[in-house]
Amino acid sequence: MFKRIRYRLLLSYLVVFASLLGIFAIAVRFAFTRSLTEQITDKLTAIGKGAAANVEFEKGRLTVESDFRPQDLIAYHQTLQWFDTQGNLINQQGQTALTLPLLTNKMVQVQTGKIPIRAVTVPIIKSDNGELVGYVRVSQSLEEFDETLQKLDWGLGGAIIITLVLSSIGGILLTRQAMQPIEESFQRLKQFTADASHELRSPLMAIKINADLALEYPEEIGPKDVEKFQEIASATNQMTRLTEDLLFLARTDKVPTQNRDSLNLTSILENLIQLYKPQAEAKQIKFKFQLIANLQLIGDSVQLTRLFTNLVENALYYTPSGGVVEIKTTRVGSQLYVNVQDTGVGIAPEYIDKVFERFWRADQSRSYWKGGSGLGLAIAQAIAQNHGGLISITSKLGVGSCFTVCLPSS
Ligand SMILES: Nc1ncnc2c1ncn2[C@@H]1O[C@H](COP(=O)(O)OP(=O)(O)O)[C@@H](O)[C@H]1O
Numbered sequence: 001m002f003k004r005i006r007y008r009l010l011l012s013y014l015v016v017f018a019s020l021l022g023i024f025a026i027a028v029r030f031a032f033t034r035s036l037t038e039q040i041t042d043k044l045t046a047i048g049k050g051a052a053a054n055v056e057f058e059k060g061r062l063t064v065e066s067d068f069r070p071q072d073l074i075a076y077h078q079t080l081q082w083f084d085t086q087g088n089l090i091n092q093q094g095q096t097a098l099t100l101p102l103l104t105n106k107m108v109q110v111q112t113g114k115i116p117i118r119a120v121t122v123p124i125i126k127s128d129n130g131e132l133v134g135y136v137r138v139s140q141s142l143e144e145f146d147e148t149l150q151k152l153d154w155g156l157g158g159a160i161i162i163t164l165v166l167s168s169i170g171g172i173l174l175t176r177q178a179m180q181p182i183e184e185s186f187q188r189l190k191q192f193t194a195d196a197s198h199e200l201r202s203p204l205m206a207i208k209i210n211a212d213l214a215l216e217y218p219e220e221i222g223p224k225d226v227e228k229f230q231e232i233a234s235a236t237n238q239m240t241r242l243t244e245d246l247l248f249l250a251r252t253d254k255v256p257t258q259n260r261d262s263l264n265l266t267s268i269l270e271n272l273i274q275l276y277k278p279q280a281e282a283k284q285i286k287f288k289f290q291l292i293a294n295l296q297l298i299g300d301s302v303q304l305t306r307l308f309t310n311l312v313e314n315a316l317y318y319t320p321s322g323g324v325v326e327i328k329t330t331r332v333g334s335q336l337y338v339n340v341q342d343t344g345v346g347i348a349p350e351y352i353d354k355v356f357e358r359f360w361r362a363d364q365s366r367s368y369w370k371g372g373s374g375l376g377l378a379i380a381q382a383i384a385q386n387h388g389g390l391i392s393i394t395s396k397l398g399v400g401s402c403f404t405v406c407l408p409s410s
C-alpha cells in the first residue's frame with residue numbers, strides 16, 4: 001500500500017519536474033535562435049553596407065571595384081551580389097548564391113532547401129545626391145547556424161535527461177524519507193489496535209462469566225433482572241466478536257497465513273451448510289448448493305471457514321424470508337471459484353467498492369448490534385488476499401447479490 005503511494009508521489013513529482021524542464025528548454029532554444037538570427041542579419045547588413053560603398057557609378061553604369069577577398073567569403077559561406085535598380089545581376093562573388101530573384105521591398109530573404117540560405121539586401125545610394133543606383137545582396141548559408149542549433153539541442157536534451165535521472169534518484173530518497181514517519185505511525189496505530197483488543201478480551205470474559213453465572217439462578221434475581229442480564233450477556237458477546245475481528249484485522253496484514261495445510265474446500269463448505277441450514281429454515285430461505293467434490297487447496301482452514309461464514313451470514317441476513325441463497329463452486333484452470341448468491345436487498349452500484357471497507361455498512365442507522373459491525377467483508381477480503389485470492393461482487397439493488405471468491409487451487 002505504501003509502496004504504491006510512494007510510486008505515485010514520485011511519478012507526479014517527475015512529471016511536474018519534466019514539464020518544467022521542457023518549458024525551460026523551449027524558452028532557451030527560442031531565445032537563442034532569435035538572438036543568433038539577429039546577429040547574422042546584423043553581420044550581413046554590415047557587409048552589405050561595406051560592399052555598397054565599393055561601387056562606382058559612371059555614365060549610368062555600375063562598376064564594382066571590389067576589394068573583398070573571395071576566399072574570405074567562401075570561408076564564411078557568404079556570397080555578394082550586385083544588382084542595378086531594375087534588379088539585373090551585375091556582379092557576383094562567392095559560391096552559395098541565392099537563386100531567388102531580388103526583392104527590393106524585403107530586406108531579409110530566406111531560401112529553404114538542402115542548404116538553407118539567409119540573405120540581406122542593402123540599397124546602394126550615391127553619396128553626393130542620395131540617388132538610388134542599385135542593390136547589394138549579401139547571403140550566407142545557414143549550415144553552420146543549423147549545426148550550432150543541433151549542438152544546442154543535444155546539449156539541452158542531455159542536460160534534461162541527466163537532471164531527470166538525478167532528480168528521480170533524489171526523489172526516491174526523499175519520498176522514502178517522507179513516507180517513513182507515516183508508515184511508522186500507521187504501524188503504531190495497528191499495534192495499538194491489536195494491543196487494545198487483546199487487552200479487552202479478559203475484562204469482557206469476566207463480564208460474560210458473571211452475567212452467565214447470574215442467569216444460572218434466575219429465581220434468585222427475579223424476572224426483570226433476568227432480562228437485563230440477558231442483554232448484558234448478548235452485548236458482551238457482540239463486543240467479544242468485535243474485538244476478535246479487530247485483533248484479526250490488525251494482525252492479519254502483518255503476517256501472511258501461518259497455518260498452511262492441504263485442505264478440502266468442499267468439506268469446509270458442506271460443514272457450513274449443515275451449520276446454517278436451521279437458520280435458513282427458520283427464516284424460510286431456500287438454501288441451495290452445488291458443490292464439486294474434493295476441491296483441494298493449500299491454506300488455513302480456520303481462516304477460510306471464517307471467510308465463508310461471513311459471506312453466508314451476510315447472504316442469510318440481507319435476504320428477506322422466501323428468498324434463495326445458493327452456494328456454487330466451479331473450477332477454471334488452476335482457479336477455484338465459490339459463488340455465494342442471494343436474492344436479497346442488493347447493493348447500490350456506487351457502494352460496491354465500499355463494502356470491503358472497515359466499519360462500512362449500507363444502512364448506517366441500523367442498530368449497531370444487528371447483523372454485525374461492518375468488519376465481516378473486510379476480514380473476508382483480507383483472508384482471500386492472504387490466500388492469493390480475491391472476492392468480487394456483482395449486485396443489483398432489490399434483486400440480489402453474488403459474492404465470488406476466487407482462490408488458487410493446489
Ligand atoms: N449479501 C448482501 N446483500 C446486500 N448487502 C450486503 C450483503 N453483504 C454485505 N452487504 C452490505 O455490506 C455491508 C458490509 O458487510 P459486512 O462487512 O459483512 O458488515 P456487516 O454484515 O457487519 O454489516 C453490510 O452492512 C451491507 O450493507
Ligand SMILES: [Mg+2]
Pocket residue numbers: 310313314371372374376377
Ligand atoms: Mg456481515
